[in-house]
Amino acid sequence: MYRFLLTPRWWGINVFVVLAIPFCLFMGTWQLGKFEERVDTHKEAEREPSPDERGTVPLEELLPVDKKTSGRPAEATGVYGEQFRVPDRSVKGERGDYVLTLLRTDGGKTLPVVRGWVAQGAPAPAPPAGEVTVTGWLQASENMGTDGVHTAGGLPAGQLGMISAASLVNLVPDDVYDAWITLTEADGSMGAVPAAVAEGNGLDMKAFQNLGYTGEWFVFAAFVLFMWFRLVRREAEAIRDRELGLEPESV
Template structure:
């Protein structure tokens, strides 16, 4: 009754279904891998955010990169801001409003510096660097902030142009700053004298994201392909059976 499945047309159909199902299964597994990675990252971030502030050197030493398990660590440093080499991160929005993040090097006692994202300010919706950036506090300041690794965005995004970038990476900014820059940067939360009109970075979203449901969708599509093939095969067999009955009568 199902001998037609061995014909060229149905074998080709079956091959397409197998390939489609394999792709859906693999895509679902990829989404689950992203989900699992998100869960691990969130656990690390949650632990680091709740920990008490520690000195920067206790988390990352000069010349070392920010480790994956150090992201969102709350660190404290003391230094002097260098507004001459300040940058803005353009196209940074908050609640749908256009703006920029203001990133200023903080000169440390050991002669190195670390970039500090002092906060966000609303600007006109254009590509221009704002002129009314609030100056950082003068003199030595105590800073507490969340440690972030360098952005992995493309070179054009992290290379300063007219005092602006689209993402922060000390590796490229170091070419425009006379001091040796520490890896990563700080998201300012507290400092001597307060943050002024700049809005500090909010607590990160620690939700699991849509990856789990995307995985279910991909697996559903794969199952749907198999069920569809079986239904078409059953329908074909039924039609052939009905046709034979008609000929017999």
């Protein structure tokens, strides 16, 4: 009765099932592995001392920025230079601008420093003159997927849509660090800008997306197998009905 499984049409169906089920299982296992990796990273981060418990170290000792150094307190010495506003950024639920000032460090490279946050339209205080030593939370350069980044073009002069070396490379003559810091204590009357959590360093929405995708791929595998059994059963029943003469007459 099941010799129909060897027909060309069913060969195509069988090959699809044989390939689809392992593929779905592989993708589900891969997504589960990514979720477990994020859980392990979260547990490891919880065992690490909090940034407040760590001492301030020179900036160079924390570079390049990674999951372990992001958020660490860093110290740099230099002279403030050009200043920019980073518009449409939220702090404590209020919209405003980051005040970003470039610090030309003793090593000759330029470090973007977010000195604080001001309400939209409020004036940004000028940076201190002369050599200064700043302390702030180390942050990785932003990218197009970072929350709050202004992706549309046409910003006025003196504004930046994204805090990164790439966005500053054509605005300053010096080399720019592929990192930035936000001061632990904002200058003047500005509000402090809290440090952002490093991407992939905890049980964020991406971790639970991995878990959800795991379930979806396993469901797909089960669905393919279910549909194959259902099609086989219907074909076998149709053949049996024809053999018994139960097939309805065609009009």
